[in-house]
Amino acid sequence: MNEEKKTLFSAIQPSGILTLGNYIGAIRNWKALMEECNCIYALADLHTLTVKQVPAQLRSNTYELAAIYIASGIDPEKCIFFVQSHVSAHAELTWILNTITYPGELSRMTQFKDKSRNHADNVNMGLMDYPVLMASDILLYNADLVPVGQDQKQHLEITRDLAIRFNNRYSDTFKVPEPYISATGAKIASLQDPEKKMSKSDPNVNAFISLNDDRDTIIRKFKRAVTDSDTEIRFDESKPGISNLLTIYSCVTGKTISESEKEFEGKGYGDFKVAVGEATADLLEPITKEKNRILSDKKYLDEVFANGALQADRIARRTLSKVYRKVGLVERKH
C-alpha cells in the first residue's frame, strides 16, 4: 500500500444480480478511484444473511458479483478485493463494537425500519446489527474514505460515532472515516416509482435494469418507465421520472444534464426513452459479455479470492489485535 495515498474501503452485497443503480452509484465510482487511492473492496456476503437467502443462490451470486466487478474494470491486481466472510476479523470486531452500541441507535436506522417492514416474517438480530458489521468492515482497514450511495450515509454516521466512542473510551485507535458520495448518480430511482430508489430486490422487474438484461429488455423497460403527463424533457424536481432518465442518460453517456436536455429539445418522451435504452445497452453489453467469460473460469476467481483474503487478513488482524489489547483481553501468544 502506498503510504501517501488515502485508503478507501467499500463493499457491496451479493444479494442478487446488480442493477444499473448499483453500477452507476457504486462500481463505476470505485473504478475511477482506483488510481487515486489505496482501494479495498469487499463482497459483503455476511450482510446478505440478514435477509433470507437460498444458500446455493448466495454462493453463485457471490461469484457473479466478483465477475461483474472485474469485468467493470476493478483490477484485483491494483486493489485488495476479497470476500468478507473469508476474513474472520469482521465478525470478531462486530462483537466488540456491539458492546458499545445502543439498541436505540440501531432501531432508528431507516434501512432497518424499511427492511423490517419488507421482511416482517424475519426481523432478526442480524438485520438490526447490520450497521455494526458495516462499521467493522470500515474501521478494520483505517479507511479515510468510504464511497457509498446516499442510502448508506446514515450507516456511515453511525460508523463515525462508534469510532469516536471507542477512541474516547479506550484511547485513540480508529481513524474516523468520511463518506464519499459522488454528485451525480448518487441515487438512481426506480423506473416504476421515481420516488423510490432502484433496487435489485424490487419485486417488480420493470422497476430496475439488471446487468443481465439484454438490449431488447433494457429498451422495453425504459419505454415503460413511469413519467409525467407533460412533454418537456427537462430536469426538474417536480418531474422525478424524466429527471431520473436524464440522470441515467447523462451518467451512461458522460454528457452533462444540460447537454442532454439540449439534445432532446423539441423531441417527445418516446424518442428520449428509446435513446436512454440504447445508450444504456451500449454501455452494459460489453460488460455482460466479459462477465460471462470470467464467470466460466471459477479457478481464476477462487485464486483472486484467496489472494485478496490474505492481504485483507494481514491488515484486519493488526487492527483487531490492537482493539483486543485496548479492551483488556489477554493476548494469545502462539
Ligand code: ATP
Ligand atoms: P437491496 O435491494 O438488496 O437492499 P441494493 O440494490 O440497494 O440492495 P446494495 O447492495 O444495498 O444494493 O448497495 C450496493 C451499493 O449500490 C451501495 O453503495 C448503494 O449505495 C449503491 N446503490 C444501490 N442502489 C442504488 C441506486 N438506486 N442509485 C445509486 N446507488 C445505489
Ligand code: LTN
Ligand atoms: N451496506 C452496504 C454494503 C456494505 C458497505 C460496507 C459499504 C457493507 N459493508 C462497508 C461501504 C462500507 C450497502 O451498500 N448496502
